[in-house]
Amino acid sequence: MGGTSYVQAGGYQPVSYEATVSQPEVVGQLPQELNGTFTRIGPNPLGARDARRHAFEGAPMVHAVRIQDGRAQWYRNKWLRTDRVCSRLGELPAPGPRHGLSDDAGGNLIQHAGRILAVGDGGALPVQIDTGLDTVARVDFDGTLSGGFSAHPEIDPLTGEMFAVSYYHEPPYVRYHVIGADGRVRRTMPIAVKAPPMMHAFSLTERYAVFYDLPVAYDPAAAAAGSRVPYRWRTDHGSRIGVLPREATAPDVLWMDVDPCYVFHPLNAYESENRIIIHLVRHPRVFDSEPLRPGETAPTLWRWTIDPRSGTVVERQLEEQAEEFPRIDDRYKGSYNRYGFAVAMSPCGSGGYLAGPGLLRHDLALGRTEVHEFGPGRETGEAVFVPRSHDAAEADGWLLSLVYDAERDRSDLVVVDTGDFTGEPAAVVQLPLRVPHGLHAAWIAA
Template sequence: MSVIAHSAPTVTRRHTRHPVPDEVTETELVVTGQLPAELDGCLVRIGPDPIRPSPREHSLVGDGAVHGVRLGHGTALWYRNRWIRTDRVARDRGELPLPGPRHGLSDNANANVIQHAGRTLALGEAGVLPIELDAELESVARLDFDATLPHGFTAHAEADPVTGELFAVAYYHELPYVEHLVVGVDGRVRRSTRIEVAGTPLMHSVALTDRHTVLFDLPVAFDPHLAGAGSRFPYAWTDGRPARLGLLPRSASDADVRWFEVDPCYVFHPVNAYEAGDHCVIDVIRHERVFDRDRQAPGESAPTLWRWTADLIGGSVSAEQIDDIPQEFPRMDERRKTMPYRFAYTVAMQGGDSGVLGGSALLRHDLDRRDVAVHDFGPACVAGEAVFVPSGPFGAEDDGWLLTYVYDARDDRSRLVVLDAADFTGPPVAVVHLPVRVPSGFHTTWIAN
């Protein structure tokens, strides 16, 4: 195993996760620097923001809320934050429930936001149906893709950059299998494949190559004892449960999944996957363990960047740790998904009140040179997931900008920070100063106009 060692950036524990109590709309935003005119869209952050906080609440189940800044014509047009209108939120606010179908025990779409088939969708774990958002981040309706979705959906679907199709694995504790789903560019499920698994594993994500969907069947699964005790997210580490990667040909059936054993671990987020000759390369953020000693939060081990290489002829997997800084929330140039790529961007993690949700620095991994650059915002700051936005459709892999929300404890406010990807360690190109704090959350998404 090859390891590149670095000193972890200095960070300071900050209270970034306590709820933001009010919905805010602000159209008079101060901008430092110059926003690129090419940035025409909305940067959206989603995460848990409980309306009625509980000191014992699981870190993944707070009421979903979105925060967004709309950019265009070199200006910041507005900032908005809105709770996702789940049944629980609608009842609390005395509003009518959202229209649309229901599935499962929860509708808490608090984990991710994507854009597909002309719709902006908030997604959640464990069979939650997508909730459509409008251009001003208001909740519109629950969706089941025009009644083509067999059951629930997933928190982390992946889009093929060439075909535009959406790939996902949905899991739900009442089903003795998981469902591999392909959503066409028309927004309808065109293929659903049952994948037999033991119990109900927590499959947060998938990865894509140009020929396969990569499945992560790892030792975190539904725990009926936790469910019986009232846990709103009853998934836990299961000793003895196998850890394996599955390669499912895109047009094949359950019987065609090829499984590869790996050492026990957990993966929330792959970076990318691609095939090179007789090998499949899968880059991931690997946790040694989650939801074991601490059933309420996934921060008990330091997640780091690893590469698995599956030998498609011999059936073995080699594992290599690429970097040892604790990090999460990997992003890349989405145009290079399923293909060999050079740059990956992650958040250097801190412990304490931010858990595994933020840190003071962003990392840029140059996977060709095997080095890492650090952009540290300072000990009073906490950055979230960064999104790469290319300057145009045909630009180089680092020809564009990184956008992220950064909380600054010195004034208890957040900023939208724009970095030049080619000058990663240099000063920001622009900073949009927000009137409130954006809590540490989950995923950040650029919704192009």
């Protein structure tokens, strides 16, 4: 694969076994309103570790903590039953169709149309799991999905429809999908691009889809060398974003150039006075000098203001603090939001790329940021927000995240009340083992 190797240590070390822990100890009081399952997914290699493996490669593992009636009922981890995992464990392959070079759907977890789905990039099909984390089957939405899917679909909180942009290295286009609230694809539209890009995410507003065609693209040399993530920084690819009406009948995308960068994760996008406002985490460069992990430049919060009438984009940096894994109150997806959350990342080059020492809360209206610090030797991954009630004010509720404690080599599920964001956690579920830093987290409501 080319590039510098790196060693996984501390909170990045994978675990070598599946486990279930009943009634883990809780410090503090879990809110009675929290009834559901906190889940997180990420690569967890099965067997010998390879220091030259890409950070996004490896058998996907799901971790979960079940909370009900003020108690932590259990913690559990399970490998997603991909073909490679089934082969290593001596199990029969999971049912369902196949697509792409890999079935490692270990990028994200979503709940839609009665299914809990593990999803990934690069052509992988979704994998359905049950509430106990057992793999059910690969899913092509009842035969309506052509090709692979996406690690970052967006669900419209008003209609229940799911939108996605999928990419694969073979065709000269990406696919724009609309999945109905019934869990079946009702539209698929090809969007022409140059070299196949790693279009990890996109943005959705009330009327538009916004595509990020940025300079991380398919690299035939990396593929020939055996990489299962054959995408690299390519200065010849250019940087542009595209705007398409959500219900367009033809792929007439308005493309606009932006400064070279990469975006894994937008915070949110919405429309205001005939403009599209996007808050996002912007990396100046990734997968160039560090081809195996996205850690060579510091990602920071930016605002992009798009004027579709003039075809222009105004780019403005909002924060100096490095951050990643932005989240909002999902009830406000695609509409105006005042607050955003993110992981405060360690300085570039310090070894971290999936976790950091604290959580951030951005007040985008006042331009103010607060920090919840977890203390020395402790690192958190992505947090999920759960509202206090269905009609609670925006961002009034709890943030849940897994925090690794280097001194104990153990992890905790920490619950932060947003009413006292910088104060002591409302509750800490103490786990008797390490949960490796992973990718995305989700709250599966009971």
